[in-house]
Amino acid sequence: MRISKRTDYALRALFTLVDHYRGAPIPIRELARRNDVPKRFLEQIMLDLKAQGWVDSTAGIRGGYVLARSPEKITMGEVVRHFDGVLAPIECVSVTGYKRCSQEPVCRFRRVFLDARNYIAGVMDRATLAEVAKGTPVSKREMSVNFIGGEGI
Amino acid sequence: MRISKRTDYALRALFTLVDHYRGAPIPIRELARRNDVPKRFLEQIMLDLKAQGWVDSTAGIRGGYVLARSPEKITMGEVVRHFDGVLAPIECVSVTGYKRCSQEPVCRFRRVFLDARNYIAGVMDRATLAEVAKGTPVSKREMSVNFIGGEGI
DNA sequence: CTTAAATCCGACTGGTTATATCGTATTTTG
């Protein structure tokens, strides 16, 4: 039920790059510092993002990373799916990670997970880096509002 | 982003018990067979469910497990949260597993995960065993409908 | 042409979690 640190860190770095889209390359050192991510770990992640074609790099002094595509062309869904494999809470309602379950013909709770999956997929696949970057951070006030009624999560 | 097998197996067993609510106890052997779950593993899980007060057991021959509470009084949210700790996709939007993140004041993608969390929590906490048990399995037809448009998950 | 600073690449580690399995003790009913 949780995304990996890799995904978290990848998103942090990507949004920094969005803010500097078409600017000079930003070195890992800087990406790590600004986003509070271990530098050597981020190194791995950036390499991965590059292999996916989401970022480009230039080596050497004055080098660093830039976004390779327009921020409208990358979604959070793609990023999460790449690092964590699937978005679905359970394999039997996943497309990319579908695995048949012997109980499918009789399982009733599967419907609930399918509902969750569909919502998550919708939200994540509509969330382009461009759109999300335009938004504002969640305020403390908003958080308390959300959590009152306190189902807890 | 995924629930554990424990949760999956626990739910399978619970729904079987719902179907036999107020009937004779059902032994693990039978619960395991019907739900296609490893018996020795299910043993552990049932013990855990008992400790939570969701099921009761009677030992000895003719023994087994029964639901301890009315199926309206147990939600899928409770079960998932118990076994997997949290429902939230990331700690910074979790109540039960909240951990402050240094980027909160500036993070923009947090809002997306908060949205997902709120939906998941809503769905899961409204899903009582009684309600869900009344429903029907997801048909193949429904699945294809859902997956056309094919964001994949 | 040297050097500083960056990316690139692959290996490695240490810890945790997921998914069980096993042996045996205890309880209950016929």
Add this chain to the structure above:
DNA sequence: CAAAATACGATATAACCAGTCGGATTTAAG
């Protein structure tokens, strides 16, 4: 007393996660 169930604790093991490290290569500036 025997059969069949739960109860309990230990063990296994494989995968995965988060992070570190050493060193090779590339580039720009002086």
